[in-house]
Amino acid sequence: MTYKVVHYINQFFAGIGGEEKADIAPEVREGIVGPGLALNNFFKKSDAEIVATVICGDSYFAENMDSASDFVVEAVKKFGADGFVAGPAFNAGRYGTACGAVCKAVGEKLGIPTVSAMYVENPGVDLYKKYTYIVSAADSARGMGKAVPPMASILVRQMKGEAIGTPKAEGYIERGVRVNKMYDEVGAERAVKMLIAKLKGEEFETEYKMPVFDRVTPRPAIADISKATIALVTSGGIVPFGNPDHIAASSAQNYGEYCIAGVDNLEKGKYQTAHGGYDQTYANEDPDRVLPVDVMRNLEKEGKIGKLYDYYYATVGNGTGVANAKRFGTEIGQKLKGKVDAVILTST
């Protein structure tokens, strides 16, 4: 069989015009246009061919990202493509961003492999490298000859279901995505061999580079805590009994929002923990141990705080990826913004 590929390029590479034509709306042409010729020479060697080319003005795409992306997705679908290639965009910022965006949209909506190519400093790289393979290209079209073979190779092998190697070996920009694989040796032997290399001062490659974390600057202190409305937010998994939002015991994909207006303390049997990462016994016996509603109500009655906010937010911080945790935090922050003066975060 021949694998069908759709190619995305901008108005410049389609030969329509430069900046003065950057506002043209997307169009589809059957077959090859512009740089598609060079790509297709490589595709043909591997039973693949470009069946159609989508062209869009860079300004038009930037101003109509959603609708232009949808247009591209529809075109790719119409041609029954097995793979999608965009660019190369070299150092053209808007073009690079468009290439990244269409690769992401096509990949997510149609589930087919994608590839693009850009200069490493193109803003499209940081925005979209997580979602697609971006071949590391020169900063101008002079680098076309070098960019095309790895683009074709990465796309063809994805379409054939073959594994893609490391960024270094394949020539794409590191996506920062971790992929599991079976090594030739067990982890213990790899560890001891790595240690021997480290001791000898030989070169070794760590299997995981230590992460770098955001640091949050603490907010200034509350001027008058006796007037403050305070919310409780927990990663300790305290939820109404039965876990109505089905928050997973580990690797939570969501969080819950629960009303505690009129609740003076969290009774056993009415609340529980959904968290699988610690001894649940004591949290289930008295959920206030993790989410201290009882103490907050006392402080409220004593006038030491203004008010306990009517809702609390809960997720499970067990095996939950940092990216998900960050998203939950941002969303909860947005919900609380302007409604409370402070938040108490409890863990486990």
Added chain:
Amino acid sequence: MKLELQKVKITKVVFGDEFSVKNGVLTVNKQAIIDYLSDDDRLAGVDVELAHPGEKTRIMPVKDVVEPRCKLSAGNEVFPGMIGDVDTVGEGSTLVLEGAAVVTTGRLVAPQEGIIDMSGPGAELTPFSKTCNIVVVLHPVEGLENHNRETSCRMAGLKAATFIAQQIKKAGFTADKVETYESPSYKDALAAYPGLPKVAYIYMLQTQGLLHDTYVYGVDAKKIIPSMINATEVMDGAICSGNCVSACDKNSTYVHQNNPIIKSLYEHHGKDLNFVGVVITNENVTLADKKRSSSYAVKLAKTLGADAAVISEEGFGNPDADLVMNCWKCERQGIKTVLVTDEYANRDGASQSLADTCPEGDACVTAGNANATITLPPMDKIIGDIQFADVMAGGFFGSLKEDGSIFAEIQIITGSTSEVGFTKLGAYTI
């Protein structure tokens, strides 16, 4: 201290009227095992089933996996402080039924943990699809308090494994191979191989409470300060698992008995390095405990004169802080480190993998991203109870499909991302 492991290779287990081993076939008396384990008033029911590699069988939820062993000489019994007396083990000779394993399952303690598939894609990820499994199905009495429940299920696995080995000892056997390991005195260990770097193993034990505990000579390891242990003591079951939540990276008792880092250090001993000793340390939940244990463990390694250490973590998240403290405290004392961990990089692999970090951690071996997902196809036979899939760590509501298949994170598979490097799974960055 010298330990001889007399290994009998087991390739099949069958039920019979007696206990025997012949041509790799282990015969066990099912009723005798049930009767022996039933002498525990915390258990309302006990059953025993068999599962072999390649069968369309799923065992879940899995509490522990134990290799059948018993002492042949030097007194005492394996699993000191649990089965054996509290006296020192690690000397004399020990019978090992290699290739067999006791797996405990049943209505355990919420959250329910661990899947072992004997065939299919899940089988590729667990070491225990390759063993001939004697599965002990446990039904604790209703209303039993959770900690008691855990203890009775934990003890049942250790008891069954020892009992089976003891019956073979009585019946007679011929060892297929004999392995000898030596734990020399520190005086001799430190004087050996003067030209080679001294390497210690810092062996982190999960100690965070119910279903997250580890026992050393019967002592709850959260109550120890870090300590030296001989590798041969570990082989005799001095370290037992009470620990199975997020089953992918918890060291079952079997993994302790066969710790691959110890094995690998022995293999390189005298050639590339001088393996001078094992330091056990814990992973308690408070900051003071983390500081104390990491400082003390590193001090022990320093006292040994170690030039380098392999550090293995057990678990993730909170223990990442212990791992990182052990790492930078070693490196700042001039002890070079390699860390063995696993990753929680989200299902898409695009998130950071660890919850703590330090620049000194420049040499890291990973057992893979535990958040990666897998579809486990339906099986013909379920041992245990499939209904727990949605509430197991790594599962989620909707994990269990109507046809009996399970869509979940590989976190749910027993031993899939072993942080003592028991398997070949790892990860790389694309």
